């Protein structure tokens with residue numbers, strides 16, 4: 001696309017926004033400081049490099065067998081860097097423990113060490129990419145239906161040890177990169193059918209978490225992720241939303257809001273202002289549920305736009321971390337990264353371009369018609385010209401131009417796998 005065309009459209013947009021009191025240059029600066037934490041697991045359908053040949057378990061599922069998924073650490077890194085080259089701005093990478101550099105050996109989950117992530121730390125430095133981390137309770141012989149809430153002490157201790165080691169790894173990553181590494185704890189623990197022991201499992205989970213989080217660190221931050229249900233674990237989830245909201249509030253910890261982990265009609269956007277009054281920060285797992293937690297690729301849909309608007313309206317840009325979490329094996333996986341990342345950025349951009357001062361003035365003056373009218377007109381404002389300008393300034397393809405770039409990589413790289 002001709003840069004002059006984009007610039008021309010941006011200049012018009014700039015004037016239109018200035019007329020409603022919005023400074024697009026300031027917003028573009030804010031967008032430059034808006035960093036996603038891209039999930040490493042879209043590149044290989046959550047397989048990882050543990051080398052034990054098992055299948056994906058733990059209540060999650062990937063559908064599709066689109067050719068060209070990353071088969072090893074080098075392919076995964078190359079794919080992620082290519083995806084990043086098509087997304088404006090600078091972004092973090094969110095690793096799961098099973099993506100360690102295990103050198104072809106089988107390293108069990110209770111044996112993982114910082115050394116298995118040293119090459120990731122080096123890669124992050126070389127590629128200007130800060131890292132986040134996740135413990136991994138799924139896809140293991142000891143995963144079963146229960147990990148940290150397992151009444152079997154041996155299994156529970158195994159997962160407690162794993163989680164403690166993951167926190168130590170996160171601390172080392174955070175220290176090395178000079179920026180806190182955010183570690184997410186999500187365990188799938190639950191029950192397919194009726195259980196008469198809801199309290200006992202939750203007591204066990206609470207006790208496990210207390211043991212895991214007893215050690216205090218300076219260079220990592222913890223977050224805990226709830227879920228409404230898992231596949232094959234439909235009747236009960238130990239780490240429900242109520243459980244983790246209470247746990248995080250009591251322990252002054254960060255909560256992870258996965259947009260696919262709530263009842264379909266529940267507004268995740270509405271949780272932002274409620275939770276931020278009681279927990280220090282939020283981590284997002286931006287996904288797209290379709291009927292169930294199906295982890296479809298993020299798009300610019302109403303729930304995602306609402307979510308980002310609520311963050312901006314709450315003045316909470318710096319209290320939220322912006323992880324993505326979807327895994328779709330039915331389409332080009334690099335394309336999936338680009339679509340989802342750009343969609344999240346567009347939702348944030350639209351939120352930042354809202355004439356909030358005017359809208360709030362209308363609301364306080366009880367001008368309901370004016371408030372609604374302006375909210376409606378915002379949808380028609382030329383926000384897309386601002387996004388295009390953001391792409392130009394970051395030297396990445398504008399608009400649909402990235403399709404050709406993804407196709408080229410497919411032809412030259414992934415189709416040859």
Ligand SMILES: C[C@H](O)[C@H](O)[C@@H](O)C(=O)CO
Pocket residue numbers: 041046060134186225227258285293325
């Ligand atoms: C792979 C992730 O850890 C996983 O998706 C988790 O965050 C989740 O959302 C499970 O439904």
Ligand SMILES: [Mn+2]
Pocket residue numbers: 186225258285325
């Ligand atoms: Mn998640």
